[in-house]
Amino acid sequence: MTLSLKGKTYVVMGVANKRSIAWGIARSLHQSGARVVFTYAGERFEKGVKDLAGTLEGGEESLFFPCDVTSDEDIDKCFSSIKEEVGVIHGLAHCIAFANKEELAGDYMNTTRDGFLLAHNISSYSLTAVAKAAKDLMTEGGSIVSMTYLGGERVMQNYNVMGVAKASLEASVKYLASDLGKHGIRVNAISAGPIRTLSAKGVGDFNSILKEIEERAPLRRNTTQEEVGDTAVFLFSDLSRGITGENLHVDSGYHILG
Numbered sequence: 377m378t379l380s381l382k383g384k385t386y387v388v389m390g391v392a393n394k395r396s397i398a399w400g401i402a403r404s405l406h407q408s409g410a411r412v413v414f415t416y417a418g419e420r421f422e423k424g425v426k427d428l429a430g431t432l433e434g435g436e437e438s439l440f441f442p443c444d445v446t447s448d449e450d451i452d453k454c455f456s457s458i459k460e461e462v463g464v465i466h467g468l469a470h471c472i473a474f475a476n477k478e479e480l481a482g483d484y485m486n487t488t489r490d491g492f493l494l495a496h497n498i499s500s501y502s503l504t505a506v507a508k509a510a511k512d513l514m515t516e517g518g519s520i521v522s523m524t525y526l527g528g529e530r531v532m533q534n535y536n537v538m539g540v541a542k543a544s545l546e547a548s549v550k551y552l553a554s555d556l557g558k559h560g561i562r563v564n565a566i567s568a569g570p571i572r573t574l575s576a577k578g579v580g581d582f583n584s585i586l587k588e589i590e591e592r593a594p595l596r597r598n599t600t601q602e603e604v605g606d607t608a609v610f611l612f613s614d615l616s617r618g619i620t621g622e623n624l625h626v627d628s629g630y631h632i633l634g
């Protein structure tokens with residue numbers, strides 16, 4: 377059993393720029409010999425994703441598909457295009473979330489109905505929708521990895537409605553693992569420590585949590601894109617063949633503290 381993913385193809389959803397966790401996963405996959413297929417949220421991200429992929433040796437061969445995860449039609453079109461182009465895939469990284477930043481500060485109680493539904497639509501339901509669409513392409517078995525954060529397990533100031541959506545995502549991981557195990561498909565989450573991404577700009581007082589982690593986390597340092605990418609490769613590889621429905625914390629151990 378090795379970490380090599382040579383000859384395997386993975387779909388990575390959610391690369392926005394070089395700081396994206398999805399980009400860290402794509403880079404680790406590439407280093408492990410895998411072929412990466414990218415989906416992106418819309419035209420405005422297309423150039424960025426293609427330029428980034430071009431920096432990977434042989435990256436220009438990568439494939440790119442737009443995918444608006446709030447549209448079932450778009451998801452179906454995206455995965456039928458991927459099926460046409462590559463046929464079989466061996467896994468999928470879901471690195472997609474959104475909430476109105478006005479609701480990621482202050483009291484959770486002020487969450488609006490629309491804000492709640494939007495956050496759950498994009499940050500939670502989208503995993504179920506893409507897992508269903510990707511299932512038929514994973515004819516040789518597969519591994520699905522999604523991204524979550526500690527704020528889905530316990531209250532983290534300012535995370536608010538995204539925390540409630542992540543709780544929903546984490547439960548979805550377990551129900552999807554239960555459904556898909558019989559088809560040879562595993563479903564897991566990585567609970568990453570805070571990383572300074574484009575998305576992180578939407579969360580109030582982000583800097584103070586980074587500082588607290590440096591001072592208090594068992595490893596006394598913050599989490600990097602690279603180590604999240606490497607854990608994803610582990611979850612995509614046969615080394616994790618006995619793991620499904622799990623939530624692996626890659627957070628310098630912070631989650632064990634009171």
Ligand SMILES: CCCCCCc1ccc(Oc2ccc(Oc3cccc(O)n3)cc2)c(O)c1
Nearest residue numbers: 473474475477525532533535570575576578585
């Ligand atoms: C108290 C929490 C501090 C650590 C937060 C770590 C984290 C950082 C980024 C995360 O991903 C998102 C994704 C979208 C998101 O919503 C956004 C982002 C930017 C602008 C905007 O209008 N909404 C908020 C966080 C995430 O789920 C978790």
